[in-house]
Amino acid sequence: MNYITPIFFGFISAFIGIIPPGLINMTAAKVNHKEGKRNALWFVFGAILVIFFQVFFAILFAKIINSRPDIVTLLREIGFGIFTALTIYFLGIAKAPTGKTKKLKKRSKTKRFFLGMLLSALNFFPIPYYVFVCISLASYKLFLFDLTSIFIFVIGSVMGSFLVFYVYISFFNRIESKRDYIMKNMNTIIGSITGLVSIITLINIINYYW
Template sequence: MNYILHLFLGLVAGILGTIPLGPVNLLVVNTSVSKNLRAAMVLASAASIMELIKPLLAIYFSWLITRHIQSNMYIQLTVVLAFVLIGLYFLLKRNTTHMAENNRREVPEFLKGVLISFLNIPALPFWILVVAYCESTVGFDFSISAVGIFLAGVFLGRYGTLWMYARLSQYISERSSFIALWLNRIIAVLFFVLAIIQAFRILGHYR
């Protein structure tokens, strides 16, 4: 029963942590529309696996995250810069012809998923809150087996939500020429918005 509870908690946390629009969702959407569902899910699987590191850190090293990572301006600025550069990439990508895209050697989707999940440092506070809530309300079991079940739930929740993002984006793009034509620019703007939000968080922290 305890394992079922931990699986359920991980599943819910994985879904709630993936529903808000973020860098991983945006790349999955772009890959699903510009390539295919299989490529998008390769990216999603890599991002979901990498995401497991964050709840692990929150479970065993939350004090270190709170003290060093969240308060380190250089790490936060690196995230802002990464989001800006990714936004610029998508903004300029719209001028690239299909012939050039086919001839250009691209980064494998799995590696893209690993990198974008690694850069998604702002997700760490969410996992600290999740673990703290579970510990204070339902009595989180920190045994290796229970943590493993919890992480399995996180993976399933995140992967399933990203799959729904990929399927929905394909459905919309097939019925909206505007979305298909302007997808790269839309994603670029959203990455710029994420960068601005993160920059305001930094300013608010150091004011």
């Protein structure tokens, strides 16, 4: 049994999905800055607990969808339309975010744990993201929907998520000094990523029909 492939792709998928500055990772950094690393880590543990179940259920959805080639093709076409629209929006329409963040009041580590769970639960992006990732990997025979591979992939995604959060916590001062620049260019970054995904999806659609 190959354990390296699912944990590698789980790790890389999580890393790519979480590395852009967002509500959860920036909040983790802010908690660390205002309240210390211990509270920040409790916040991260809460977020990761929810991510664990989000990834697991996303893979189960992907397994069901993957058994229907017609649905997979339809989702690719829908995904191409969505990612193309997002690319146009972020590169040509959206205004640059201001990068302003709210001040955090000092809270207990238990409250930070549940805050991490809450913010992570409110973030619905991981489910469709991991569904798309797993279906794409399965189409290239890089992922199997057996229980062992699923569990290892989830562990890899948790490890990747934790690493990104820990980087934000540990290097907050450096991130903060460059945060305004990053936030001003975030639309370009996201638009470039969605544009690349659109091209890859279009290639897959063309290969399927040809």
